[in-house]
Amino acid sequence: MAKTILDFEKPIIELEEKLAEMKRASDGLEIDGEIAVIETKVRQLKENIYHSLTRWQKVQLARHPDRPYTLDYIYNITDNFVEMHGDRNFGDDKAVVCGLAKIGDFKVMIIGQQKGRDTKSNLYRNFGMPNPEGYRKALRLMKLAEKFGLPVVTLLDTPGAFPGLEAEERGQAEAIARNLLEMARLKVPIVVVIIGEGASGGALGMGVGDRILMLENAWYSVISPESCSSILWRSWDFKEQAAEALKLTAEDLLPLKVIDRIIPEPLGGAHKDHTKMAEILKSALLEELANLVKIKPDKLVDARIEKFAGIGEYQE
Amino acid sequence: MAWFKRQRQNITTETPPKDNLPDGLWEKCPQCGEIMHKKQVETNLWTCIKCNNHFRIGSAEYFAILIDEGTFKEYDKKMRSADPLKFEDTKKYTQRIENTIKATGLLDAVRTGTGKLMGRDVVIGCMDFKFIGGSMGSVVGEKLARATHRALKGKMPLIIISSSGGARMMEGALSLMQMAKTSARLAQLADAKIPFISVLTDPTTGGTTASYAMLGDVIIAEPNALIGFAGPRVIKQTIGRDLPEGFQRAEFVLDHGFVDTISHRKELKQTISNFLDFLQVKKG
Numbered sequence: 211m212a213k214t215i216l217d218f219e220k221p222i223i224e225l226e227e228k229l230a231e232m233k234r235a236s237d238g239l240e241i242d243g244e245i246a247v248i249e250t251k252v253r254q255l256k257e258n259i260y261h262s263l264t265r266w267q268k269v270q271l272a273r274h275p276d277r278p279y280t281l282d283y284i285y286n287i288t289d290n291f292v293e294m295h296g297d298r299n300f301g302d303d304k305a306v307v308c309g310l311a312k313i314g315d316f317k318v319m320i321i322g323q324q325k326g327r328d329t330k331s332n333l334y335r336n337f338g339m340p341n342p343e344g345y346r347k348a349l350r351l352m353k354l355a356e357k358f359g360l361p362v363v364t365l366l367d368t369p370g371a372f373p374g375l376e377a378e379e380r381g382q383a384e385a386i387a388r389n390l391l392e393m394a395r396l397k398v399p400i401v402v403v404i405i406g407e408g409a410s411g412g413a414l415g416m417g418v419g420d421r422i423l424m425l426e427n428a429w430y431s432v433i434s435p436e437s438c439s440s441i442l443w444r445s446w447d448f449k450e451q452a453a454e455a456l457k458l459t460a461e462d463l464l465p466l467k468v469i470d471r472i473i474p475e476p477l478g479g480a481h482k483d484h485t486k487m488a489e490i491l492k493s494a495l496l497e498e499l500a501n502l503v504k505i506k507p508d509k510l511v512d513a514r515i516e517k518f519a520g521i522g523e524y525q526e
Numbered sequence: 527m528a529w530f531k532r533q534r535q536n537i538t539t540e541t542p543p544k545d546n547l548p549d550g551l552w553e554k555c556p557q558c559g560e561i562m563h564k565k566q567v568e569t570n571l572w573t574c575i576k577c578n579n580h581f582r583i584g585s586a587e588y589f590a591i592l593i594d595e596g597t598f599k600e601y602d603k604k605m606r607s608a609d610p611l612k613f614e615d616t617k618k619y620t621q622r623i624e625n626t627i628k629a630t631g632l633l634d635a636v637r638t639g640t641g642k643l644m645g646r647d648v649v650i651g652c653m654d655f656k657f658i659g660g661s662m663g664s665v666v667g668e669k670l671a672r673a674t675h676r677a678l679k680g681k682m683p684l685i686i687i688s689s690s691g692g693a694r695m696m697e698g699a700l701s702l703m704q705m706a707k708t709s710a711r712l713a714q715l716a717d718a719k720i721p722f723i724s725v726l727t728d729p730t731t732g733g734t735t736a737s738y739a740m741l742g743d744v745i746i747a748e749p750n751a752l753i754g755f756a757g758p759r760v761i762k763q764t765i766g767r768d769l770p771e772g773f774q775r776a777e778f779v780l781d782h783g784f785v786d787t788i789s790h791r792k793e794l795k796q797t798i799s800n801f802l803d804f805l806q807v808k809k810g
Contacts (some may be wrong), residue, residue: 235782378755382756384784457699466700518703
């Protein structure tokens, strides 16, 4: 399925191609032993490469154009999805998808940032960069969920909130700030999943919740490695170093308490197997929802606020 | 325009550049060029006597302007940055912090405390732009969250004066989480119906604007302060054209409906006091 091949994946692809060729030519030849050797080699190579990815390589996986996006998860995980549009004020932001859906037996409000897969759909989705009305649509529907006692699930995957002129005029900062405050005190469970790119305030604007899950190869930080490089190194060429310095992977963020749980991906990344990935995430979501719906709303809110109040490291 | 300029060197008289005035006794307005005595600037609350330009000042000056003399008590005076990510770019983060502490005499980019504003008990926090661009890391987030919590427990109005480029890169996602942390504490303050007044000064951008700065019951801006989410340079790159005059300035932001009022620094204390007079905390 993979159309885009990342640099570090090339040795695997080459070996896999060689293997396929040998299998094709193996008719009547006694090379089963050799095939088995190469098969083991492929497996070892995959394990080696995918288990020792650098932070920058993970950023590349998180941005892989074949990676499952919000709507892929919605189709693979939920039933009876009804999309709901608009912020009832300005418009409908296509970079944000919201709607009612069922995950197993749970009725939920599912909200996610949506990228496009080609130029046309990317223009339609604004590359997954929400405008203020996107945050306000999400908030409107979270409030609806609260009114009817439905848990909220949000899927984060954005290169950032849109830095445009009109976005500023319509209060991008206020829209994000309002969501942070309202999500902190929303009286229904909120499960947040960082599925791809979690870029700064643009992601966090839909990312306050009771449980924060993060896919193994997603990234989440205060700034993208490229922008960090351009500001601190005054050049775009230090993105690898910036990615290392920012400690933006799931593995980094779990001990810092920024996230609560890492969701493993199929070997090679979520893009290798959308169905398997969706299954893994679905079972995690079912578990989390089952635990959260047992907690009384007031306790849930208090715990959520204390959880975020406890993040940060300093000396006294 | 060449005919307005003297071409020959020997006719022009050498004048020393005016910003190199002796002993720092004089200050020059970067906007209109007016030269003023330091004392004059100070009595004018660090604004230009001619063009009203508001100079960037820090927490010490704002506390002096807003808080009744002798009533200020600082909270969490010793809190300072750790280096949770062992961050290093062209310089180590720990080194950057050390250097900035030495250069500014401050421990981080915000100071908080309690005091009286025209006789009324308040909790106040003020950012210092000169400390790594007023950036918000764990210390800024924690101090402001604690100040908010103290306002809640003591039923005192909260005032935060912002001056910040946004979240601090060197603490990565932890800096980002400070936006959620401060906003979560403000949600509790809002539920308890305790007023929060947010004062935006030049500049207030990024994660600071996208969290507590925009969450005031009342939002007051200083004249001409730059207020926004994305910086002007990034927006210009994104849209590929020049930005309109006055874009993201306090007056522009007011016109678009995101601040309640613009107050000259000389009226700031009175303005806040007036608002607090209406928005009183219900005791008991």
